[in-house]
Amino acid sequence: MKQYAVYKGEDLLTMGTAKECGEELHVDSKTIYFYASQTHKKRNKGNRMVATLLEDDEE
Template sequence: MSRPKRNEYAVYRGEELLAMGNVDECSETLGVSTSYIYWLISPTAKKRLASRKNLDQCIVGVRLDDEDE
C-alpha cells in the first residue's frame, strides 16, 4: 500500500525563496500556521496581491507540480 502523496510548495518574498517543502515544513520554517500557507496559495490571495503596488515585498506561495505526472 502506497502512502498518500504530499504536495510541495515554495514561499517567496519577491525573488527571495523563504521556504520550500510541504505545508508543515513551510509553516515551521516561517513560524506561521499551516492555514496561512494554504491561504498564500489560494486564488483569493493571488487576486489580492496582484493589486498591490510593491509586489517585490509581497509574500507569495506557489505549488510545485511534479514533472513525472
C-alpha cells in the same frame, strides 16, 4: 505529498510541505494554504508572501 515554494517578491524564502514551510516561517500550515490561494495572489502588489504549489510527483 504536496510541496510548496514560498516567495516574498522574487526572493525564495522556503520550500517543502505546508507544515514544513509553516514551521520555518513561524505561521500555521493553514496560512501557507491561504498564501497559495488565488484570492491572496490577486491582492499581492509584489511585497507579500506568496506560495506556489509545485508539481506533485507520482509516488
